[in-house]
Amino acid sequence: MTVKDMVGNDAPFGESTCIGAKEENSDVIKRQLSHQRPDVAGIISELQRAAPTVSADTHHMENKALIAQVAALRSEMLQDAPLTNERLSLTSLIPEDGHPNVSVYNDELRGLGSPTWLNTVWMWSECYMYRCVLFTPLRSSIHADYPPDQRRLVALFRNTRHWGDFDPFHTQKVMALRSSRMAVMEHVTHFDQLTRGVAHSDFDAQRQGFSAVCKRSLWGNATDLSLLPNISHGEIQQLQKAGGNKDRDGFILVNHLSAAFDRLALAKRLNKPHRRVVIVLDNAGFELLVDILLGAFLIECGLATTVEFHPKDCPWFVSDVIVADVHDLLEELANPDHLFSNVDPRRAQDCATSPQKMALSRLSPRLANMFNDGSLVIRTDPFWTTGGSYWTMNRVAPHLFANLAEADLVIFKGDMNYRKLTGDAMWPTATPFPEAIGPLAKHGLCALALRTCKSDVVVGLAPGQEDVLQQNVLAQGSSSGRSWAWDGKYALAQLSLGRKGGSLDVNVRWT
Structure with a gap:
């Protein structure tokens, strides 16, 4: 299937192939299965854990029903079952439930032929699992009495009386944040020091500060619970330290941060009254913290007057941010005793220092304000x-596209956002980033992708750069010369200024 097949006339830049099960790449299939199976198994475990906490009979009945339905879903995925049910007409289509993206999914599903869990477009099937089968946001009191055969084909949690607002990933996200407490304190302290007098600092100091907070946001994306289900606590800590480690700069394969700063600095230099940056979020917990600190830095130094954070509207890909996660993080920062619960005070390495505590006490009210x-x-x-590519945004969500196109910069965080920006297509790695994001660049959206490489799609590399990477990873003992694209050790900071922005050769100096 090509990008054009998936997004129709929104694909003006060629016929690159969308990644799917027909790819003759066993590594792709293995990673797909390794991502989805633990996610579904984890949902079952969390439902079982939550069962003793409820008392009403209907709570228990719905809890048991949900466990059975999610287990059936997992079984179907393992057996590569069809996404359709021939015994019932149109059962693969999502019943209208009041949410606006139902028709989008149904239109896309009609165009996929006869898909199975492992024989369809990967990106779409992953989103289908989370949004269409498991979760539907809003109005949790709605209950639809669908026949048993259709139960798996509607949003399971939405169609209960008591579990519509349940986030089965909440515990994982909170524990991941608390296990990151020392990295949290290090980044909070760095932000506190970096922003002292930053509003009045010179051009070069602000450029360096912008690069520093962006790199911390970039490497904060390395810890993704959906892609790293078996990662250890020690490994998480090492990844989180990468943001402040200059030795990691060589692992940023493309770095357009200076040009992104020039874009924002130009708006400030011209005294543009409203300077807006949008950050399309990825993961909750530690990554959300460094993303909020990035937004706060832009406000503190005047590079933006408003920063919009765009989370998901329902639980998504295990660790993706929903609105409640933002409130939870701010609550944790305002009450650091939560962060340091269950810490042995005799272990100094696990306790915050006095300067760190002071930095945190200053940060919380600043963010609240x-x-x-x-x-x-x-x-x-x-x-x-x-479930589709962002190439369709101007057609499917014109109000959102207009909002983003008017922003001075839109920062897309993480792997799924990158895949959707590029149509999840197997572009040649030397394809220019603006070309790979298609109509988003064509219609003037200024986009900065901050992403650690955790899937096959990579664009914007210099000619010959892929060959060097392949030789390096093979020399290091990797079984695949392509592993650099998905092992999370490399990163990209890629900018497309769009037609409104011209080239990347922007050069601004204060007067």
């Missing part, structure tokens, strides 16, 4: 939980 005065804003849109 920014959210209260509207400098930092949270906005959701149902488009972020659709």
